[in-house]
Amino acid sequence: MVAKIERGNHLKGVLIYNYEKVTQDQGNILHWHKMMESITGEFTIPLLERSFEPYLIANNRTEKPILHISLNPNPKDAVSDETFSALAENYMQEMGYGEQPFVVFKHTDTERAHIHIVSVCVDEYGKRISDSFEKVRSMKVCRKLEKQFQLTSAIGTTEKKDIPLQKVNAKQNNLKQQVGSVLTFVNENYQYQTLGEYKALLSFFNITAQEVKGIIHGKEKRGLVYFATNDEGKKVSNPFKSSRFWQPVGLADLDRKFKKSKAFIDKHKPQKRVRKLVRYAIQKYPNQDHFKKYLQDHKVSTFVRENEQGRIYGISFIDHTSKTVLNGSRLGKDLSANVFHRLWNEAEVPISIPVKENSKEHYTAHIENEPIVKEEDFSNVNIMEALGGLLPMDIPEENDTKNLKKKRKNKRDAKRR
Numbered sequence: 001m002v003a004k005i006e007r008g009n010h011l012k013g014v015l016i017y018n019y020e021k022v023t024q025d026q027g028n029i030l031h032w033h034k035m036m037e038s039i040t041g042e043f044t045i046p047l048l049e050r051s052f053e054p055y056l057i058a059n060n061r062t063e064k065p066i067l068h069i070s071l072n073p074n075p076k077d078a079v080s081d082e083t084f085s086a087l088a089e090n091y092m093q094e095m096g097y098g099e100q101p102f103v104v105f106k107h108t109d110t111e112r113a114h115i116h117i118v119s120v121c122v123d124e125y126g127k128r129i130s131d132s133f134e135k136v137r138s139m140k141v142c143r144k145l146e147k148q149f150q151l152t153s154a155i156g157t158t159e160k161k162d163i164p165l166q167k168v169n170a171k172q173n174n175l176k177q178q179v180g181s182v183l184t185f186v187n188e189n190y191q192y193q194t195l196g197e198y199k200a201l202l203s204f205f206n207i208t209a210q211e212v213k214g215i216i217h218g219k220e221k222r223g224l225v226y227f228a229t230n231d232e233g234k235k236v237s238n239p240f241k242s243s244r245f246w247q248p249v250g251l252a253d254l255d256r257k258f259k260k261s262k263a264f265i266d267k268h269k270p271q272k273r274v275r276k277l278v279r280y281a282i283q284k285y286p287n288q289d290h291f292k293k294y295l296q297d298h299k300v301s302t303f304v305r306e307n308e309q310g311r312i313y314g315i316s317f318i319d320h321t322s323k324t325v326l327n328g329s330r331l332g333k334d335l336s337a338n339v340f341h342r343l344w345n346e347a348e349v350p351i352s353i354p355v356k357e358n359s360k361e362h363y364t365a366h367i368e369n370e371p372i373v374k375e376e377d378f379s380n381v382n383i384m385e386a387l388g389g390l391l392p393m394d395i396p397e398e399n400d401t402k403n404l405k406k407k408r409k410n411k412r413d414a415k416r417r
Helices: 009-023 045-058 081-094 134-148 175-189 195-203 253-269 269-285 288-297 337-345 382-391 397-414
Strands: 002-008 027-033 066-072 100-107 114-120 209-214 221-228 300-306 312-319 324-327 364-367 371-372
Touching: 002 134, 009 027, 009 100, 027 081, 045 114, 045 371, 066 081, 081 100, 081 114, 081 134, 081 371, 100 175, 114 134, 175 195, 175 209, 175 221, 195 300, 195 312, 195 324, 221 253, 253 324, 269 288, 269 300, 269 324, 269 337, 288 300, 312 371, 324 364
Parallel strands: none
Antiparallel strands: 002 066, 027 100, 066 114, 100 114, 209 221, 300 312, 312 324, 364 371
8 A cells, every 4th residue: 555645735725626526426535533514414615624724723833734645555455445444544543643633535536446635734732743754654554554454565566656648638527637637747756946947847738827916805816827728838728726726736835846946956956967968959950850859869858938929038948857947048148048049030050158067057047037147157268258348458567566566565564653
């Protein structure tokens, strides 16, 4: 059995994701603990929310108080509803969440029936429940439950992730599920620092994201919605609010993701490899198709953004080796969108300035796709040419420098007297 633990701050999104399985006859509410019940015995999303509200109101500082756990037995195991309920109860108890309110959803939308547990990781006083060594403890609990309930052990088997190997299909009924699967995969596996880089990655799965703004009760509100697109990038579906997904894919979540990605990139510096490949390709293959093929052969995808007039205003490179998305201007001024527009639309061959590996990184801060250069640094090679007319023309000769030093020494001696 494999357990997967997720944390977030969108309770309603998690509940909607699971409750929709029930309404679509692809699941049912199997078990609950310390949850409010209706007279009819039926659960609704508002009723489920009310059971968690006191804990969330009492929450002190926990950023992601929502707990979403899935328990996935081997498909060969014929697990009854009673066993699933017992697995959930025992797992929560062993992990320290036995006194928390939680509800268990059984999903039957895939060939392997599995359960999802929704709970909170703060107690009734708002204090966070310890998650120290959680992954290690979870694996030990899973091994214990496998023996207790005679399930197939997950040791020695490789867990296959739900990796979206194809683009979403807007004609299928499970479009929201397809989009959610891609968002999960992208969020867990890739690094990106701007909304533009995020959208570049999503475009390969025929998905786009759009920021929306509005005034509600006199206050400005911002949000993010997702659309399915066709191969030309045109929207072909109704919007999906980010809150409709249980995954952390809202604007605030993305801001946190951007910061984590920046820390990863600053530490591992994947841009060095990408920069070297792109600079070589731009000199060797001025043709756009050949340029893209060379990079694709080296596991780097290219995403070009053009306006209606055919003007290239953005370019991003997706390195599938380091799982990183990088805007061209982030790699250097000589690899910005304007350079590629001139190369591919005006047949102007750019001059790429090589940068030594030990030279200081060129840092650029971005607002979407427009770079604001904060700092520039040059390698020692051809530094005079690189600086050009920025150097002052009245550079003192060697004798002038000696005279200047002598005058300063005389002034210091005079002060001492």
